[in-house]
Amino acid sequence: MNNDKKPAYRERLRRKYKYVDRAFILFLLSIFQFFTYIPVIFHDEKVFPLQALMLVGYTLFEWLYVFVMHVFFKKVNFELEFIAFFLCGIGLCVTTSVNPTTIVTQLASVILGIIVYDILLWFLQDVNRVMKVRLPLAVFTLLFFAACFLYIRVAVGVKNGAYNWLYIGGVSIQPAELVKIAFVFVGAASLDKLLTAKNNYLYIVFALGCIGIPVLMRDMGTALIFFFTFIVIAFMRSGDIRSILFICAIAVVGAVIVIALKPYVANRFMAYRHVWENTDNSGGYQQVRTLIYCVSGGLFGLGLGNGKLRDIFASTTDLVFGVVCEELGMIVAFCIVICFAVIAIYAVVNSRSAPSTFYSIAACAAAAMLLFQTSLNIFGITDLLPLTGVTLPFVSQGGSSMICSWALFAFIKAADVRAYPKVFKNS
Amino acid sequence: MDLIISISRIVLPILTVIIVTKCMLSLLLGHPSEKIYGYIVDMADGERHALGMWETSIGRSNLCDIVLGYNTVSRAHAVISRRIDGWYIFDLMSKSGIQINGKKLEKSATIQSGDVLTIGSASFKFLVSNDPVQAAGRKTGKNGGKKQASARQQPQRPQNQPLSGGYTHPDAGNANPYMAGGQPYKQNSVPRTGKTGDPAIVNPKTGEIVVLRGNLVSVGRGNTCDLRLSDPSVSRKHASLVLYEDGWAIEDSGSASGTFLNGQKVTSPQLLFDGDIITLGATRLSFRVLSRTYD
Numbered sequence: 191m192n193n194d195k196k197p198a199y200r201e202r203l204r205r206k207y208k209y210v211d212r213a214f215i216l217f218l219l220s221i222f223q224f225f226t227y228i229p230v231i232f233h234d235e236k237v238f239p240l241q242a243l244m245l246v247g248y249t250l251f252e253w254l255y256v257f258v259m260h261v262f263f264k265k266v267n268f269e270l271e272f273i274a275f276f277l278c279g280i281g282l283c284v285t286t287s288v289n290p291t292t293i294v295t296q297l298a299s300v301i302l303g304i305i306v307y308d309i310l311l312w313f314l315q316d317v318n319r320v321m322k323v324r325l326p327l328a329v330f331t332l333l334f335f336a337a338c339f340l341y342i343r344v345a346v347g348v349k350n351g352a353y354n355w356l357y358i359g360g361v362s363i364q365p366a367e368l369v370k371i372a373f374v375f376v377g378a379a380s381l382d383k384l385l386t387a388k389n390n391y392l393y394i395v396f397a398l399g400c401i402g403i404p405v406l407m408r409d410m411g412t413a414l415i416f417f418f419t420f421i422v423i424a425f426m427r428s429g430d431i432r433s434i435l436f437i438c439a440i441a442v443v444g445a446v447i448v449i450a451l452k453p454y455v456a457n458r459f460m461a462y463r464h465v466w467e468n469t470d471n472s473g474g475y476q477q478v479r480t481l482i483y484c485v486s487g488g489l490f491g492l493g494l495g496n497g498k499l500r501d502i503f504a505s506t507t508d509l510v511f512g513v514v515c516e517e518l519g520m521i522v523a524f525c526i527v528i529c530f531a532v533i534a535i536y537a538v539v540n541s542r543s544a545p546s547t548f549y550s551i552a553a554c555a556a557a558a559m560l561l562f563q564t565s566l567n568i569f570g571i572t573d574l575l576p577l578t579g580v581t582l583p584f585v586s587q588g589g590s591s592m593i594c595s596w597a598l599f600a601f602i603k604a605a606d607v608r609a610y611p612k613v614f615k616n617s
Numbered sequence: 618m619d620l621i622i623s624i625s626r627i628v629l630p631i632l633t634v635i636i637v638t639k640c641m642l643s644l645l646l647g648h649p650s651e652k653i654y655g656y657i658v659d660m661a662d663g664e665r666h667a668l669g670m671w672e673t674s675i676g677r678s679n680l681c682d683i684v685l686g687y688n689t690v691s692r693a694h695a696v697i698s699r700r701i702d703g704w705y706i707f708d709l710m711s712k713s714g715i716q717i718n719g720k721k722l723e724k725s726a727t728i729q730s731g732d733v734l735t736i737g738s739a740s741f742k743f744l745v746s747n748d749p750v751q752a753a754g755r756k757t758g759k760n761g762g763k764k765q766a767s768a769r770q771q772p773q774r775p776q777n778q779p780l781s782g783g784y785t786h787p788d789a790g791n792a793n794p795y796m797a798g799g800q801p802y803k804q805n806s807v808p809r810t811g812k813t814g815d816p817a818i819v820n821p822k823t824g825e826i827v828v829l830r831g832n833l834v835s836v837g838r839g840n841t842c843d844l845r846l847s848d849p850s851v852s853r854k855h856a857s858l859v860l861y862e863d864g865w866a867i868e869d870s871g872s873a874s875g876t877f878l879n880g881q882k883v884t885s886p887q888l889l890f891d892g893d894i895i896t897l898g899a900t901r902l903s904f905r906v907l908s909r910t911y912d
Binding site for chain 2: 203204206207208209210211214215218219221222225226228229232267269270272273276428430489490491492493494496518519521522525528529532533535536539540542543544545546547606607608
């Protein structure tokens with residue numbers, strides 16, 4: 191195509207795809223969710239009325255949310271919210287069909303996540319406000335994370351091989367998931383273009399704390415996610431490949447030392463790429479069954495509730511992608527992966543037109559965090575990477591993970607000037 | 618139940634593909650197009666550096682948005698920031714500092730269109746269009762209730778300001794650039810009457826003027842163009858003048874000979890300033906803001 195025609199062509203495309211038809215997408219989502227709710231509400235020759243009420247309530251909540259945001263807050267772009275609704279809907283159905291009692295906490299997590307998302311979006315619209323809280327937040331986060339680790343180590347103990355579960359009033363919380371929000375927030379605010387090298391050193395200290403504590407907690411997946419996000423933020427700030435390679439080289443040396451000193455980490459690497467030799471022990475039991483059942487689902491799946499992977503341990507958390515593959519099919523599973531990839535591209539595309547460097551860095555860091563977590567989850571259970579036990583954002587069971595995923599979406603959305611229609615209505 | 622599950626196995630993937638595709642297209646293609654909010658013009662050679670982002674970094678390093686090849690400029694020297702309540706400049710602890718209209722900048726300050734920024738030893742004129750976003754900010758009291766400018770007023774460039782590429786405006790010194798004479802444009806729909814402040818296209822050779830109205834004025838040799846030119850070197854649909862929020866801009870419509878603004882080829886929409894020279898084929902036109910009422 192002639193280069194001179196590109197601007198006009200792009201402008202036409204932009205106008206055509208400026209908004210999605212809200213009612214149409216909500217209608218399609220509702221039909222989708224209707225078909226996924228039926229096997230959850232009626233199974234094992236029983237009816238589950240509480241679950242029916244909760245799931246229908248979730249769909250009605252989606253409609254109400256979009257209506258309120260559009261009518262009272264003049265918002266017109268809901269693409270990210272629709273993707274999140276879609277993923278949360280799948281997660282709710284899969285987890286409820288495996289364990290019907292989880293619906294209450296899971297739905298509460300979704301609604302709490304949406305509230306956090308909107309509060310954070312409101313807070314982020316003023317960069318000066320963000321800059322004021324970054325230092326207190328960094329200090330509080332490090333102290334909170336360290337205190338949680340010490341408390342879990344002393345009072346709670348190991349769960350699923352790691353010291354990363356906290357119990358408050360019968361509800362289990364993963365502090366590391368909440369720290370992820372602060373990690374992106376402080377990172378983007380500290381490395382803003384307007385600030386000086388002094389902030390870089392402060393952020394390096396903060397990042398080392400956030401990466402080091404999960405290592406001590408034996409939560410290698412979270413440590414890796416923090417490290418990868420740190421690399422993305424550092425690159426966004428400096429654009430210097432040599433510095434990034436230097437950091438990576440130091441990290442590789444650190445990883446070799448950790449593997450040499452910590453036998454439980456070495457054990458995970460021992461099983462990596464050898465799962466078929468460990469089909470009946472912890473090294474490859476989950477991965478082998480995930481691979482077999484994923485394939486048995488085919489393109490269209492066996493139907494929700496008809497799979498076998500749901501009987502394996504951690505089927506609603508680490509292995510949830512395998513359950514989706516088996517029961518809803520490869521097409522739906524592939525679309526879930528596409529969603530995260532597209533969100534990462536969207537964050538990069540938006541970063542040029544974002545109202546501040548803070549938004550650009552925060553959006554790219556949040557998208558990278560989500561994409562890396564998704565990759566660790568999917569590649570981990572399919573033996574393309576060592577199994578690290580991280581959740582699939584929005585889909586896996588877990589309240590902390592759900593709230594964190596929604597908060598990360600707020601950072602991505604904040605970089606789009608369309609997120610603040612009242613403020614940037616002419617931009 | 619089996620029937621519903623059988624139907625859902627087909628319906629769910631189809632619905633998923635539609636939902637994801639719709640959202641994906643809107644996310645990737647529907648974001649706002651890039652605009653030029655203003656310029657800093659090097660007063661030594663007239664080179665214009667566009668301010669196309671909310672925050673534009675300036676320095677000697679290649680990592681900056683605007684790279685200045687002066688030894689007195691630090692690697693990361695300054696950031697010009699467009700905010701809701703106005704434009705700001707920040708000094709990134711540079712060695713040689715920044716001056717605004719001759720006054721030394723401590724850390725950061727607001728800047729106005731027409732201010733002279735001295736970065737190291739180089740001086741730049743800061744030019745910006747009337748910003749509707751900032752106008753909205755002022756309206757809501759975010760700028761201390763300063764007087765609000767007209768949102769659609771064309772950006773002003775100071776007189777005798779050198780243009781990019783060393784061009785000298787051919788109308789310089791012409792007391793009456795709007796005098797009638799020569800061959801008039803075969804104009805379809807563009808009015809020829811205007812008042813002070815209206816943007817217009819002037820043919821410097823003939824003195825003919827065409828006042829710009831509406832949102833889009835197509836220029837070319839074709840019968841369907843709003844502004845018709847009889848020059849055979851001009852394409853049937855050569856260029857378009859488009860009214861953006863920041864003011865009038867020119868964009869090429871895929872012409873054979875190309876569209877040039879102050880001697881530089883137009884490959885993306887370019888904001889027009891008073892006195893800019895537009896070259897379409899062999900025809901040269903001038904973009905002016907009327908300084909008096911014209912009937």
